[in-house]
Amino acid sequence: MVKSREWSRKTREEVITLHRKGNGYKKIAKMLNIPRETIGSIIRKFKAKGTVETLPGRGRKKMLTSTAVRYLKRRVEKSPRVTAEELRKDLSDVGTEVSAQTIRRTLRNEGLHARTPRRTPLLSPKNKKSRLHKPQKFWDSVLWTDETKLELFGPMDQRYVWRRKNKAYEEKNTLPTVKHGGGSIMLWGCFASAGTGKLQRVQGTMNSLQYQEILDDNVMQSVTNLRLGRRWTFQQDNDPKHTSKSTRAWLQIKSWNILEWPSQSPDLNPIDNLWWDLKKAVAVRKPKNVTELEAFAHDEWAKILVDRCKTLVSSYASCLKAVITVKGCCTKY
Structure with a gap:
């Protein structure tokens, strides 16, 4: 089943306002350039729930828990050269199956980006x-x-x-x-x-x-x-x-x-x-x-x-x- 588009709260409020003013589904759809079926769905949900707020539980579920995200952050901050594939295997070992791409996206969202390391002279403890x-x-x-x-x-x-x-x-x-x-x-x-x-x-x-x-x-x-x-x-x-x-x-x-x-x-x-x-x-x-x-x-x-x-x-x-x-x-x- 294809997930329907989630319209903004402002758009849903406009639909309800126009409907309360006596406008029909077809007219509202033309005014807002939104499919007539969508107008009907927004109005029916408002009548049933009494609100245009997004209901709890809607939207895509997060692939990683907050605990897993914290682990990834600690891991890369401690070992900056670890690869996304190595991190994927670490999570897989504890029962969390995600792709390396998901891990890269999660780290980017946390402000951690993969960058080419700056080349610097090799410094020994004596140096x-x-x-x-x-x-x-x-x-x-x-x-x-x-x-x-x-x-x-x-x-x-x-x-x-x-x-x-x-x-x-x-x-x-x-x-x-x-x-x-x-x-x-x-x-x-x-x-x-x-x-x-x-x-x-x-x-x-x-x-x-x-x-x-x-x-x-x-x-x-x-x-x-x-x-x-x-x-x-x-x-x-x-x-x-x-x-x-x-x-x-x-x-x-x-x-x-x-x-x-x-x-x-x-x-x-x-x-x-x-x-x-x-x-x-x-x-x-x-x-x-x-x-x-x-x-x-x-x-x-x-x-x-x-x-x-x-x-x-x-x-x-x-x-x-x-x-x-x-x-x-x-x-x-």
Whole structure:
């Protein structure tokens, strides 16, 4: 038997009001654009029950009890990677037969949605503990450093075209692409609260020796230009070139104050935000070749405002607090 449509309370009240005014079934049906049989059914039920309210027991029964729903919520909150099929089998074991689709719908109604997990560095207990190491108080004296890859036609070079359907491959609606990004450059850069420091292109594949040469050519000049003072601190991540035996020996000779850096911690370096700014700015200028790519990079790096640098460093404390809150795990920073 096909279940009849459940009309809204407002519609049922309109039917009764029009009927009380002396309108017949046919006229009411025409006025409200509702089948005549439905008009008769609403009026008969009103006469029998004295109300237009939906009677208890009407409507589709819930597939899952409140207890089962609570179980599902607890299960996915404790084990976010559990599948709907695994949950279905769990319920089946206790006598509740529902489909995996019903489970997905129930969880969505409870505000729990299946999402692709964010990819983050694998953090060991040792990694997490090192993140909680209390940092120095005066971040303004830190020189932040890192490398980044800049592509000629990289992911930042996102463009759109207005076109009609089935016109995607007309020449004016296409963007020529080159394999592997059409060329790229690797850059080393640094900054502090006082602004951006030196930016240098890495020639070929950087090894420990070239890294040391880059530091020798750029670090102290940046420290001087940014007026970091004698008690400045050098920051670098744990890239193998940065921590190799020869680089450690080279840094020891330099006697720089080096910030202890936890392993697998890309989201703790505020320079990543400047790399993002740089790539967006360069992409807007649409460099045609690697030479322009490098030139535009230097131009845009020099344009980064001191206030932007200062904000990144001043908000670093919030980043560390977030790390502490999640007990050393990855954060949004």
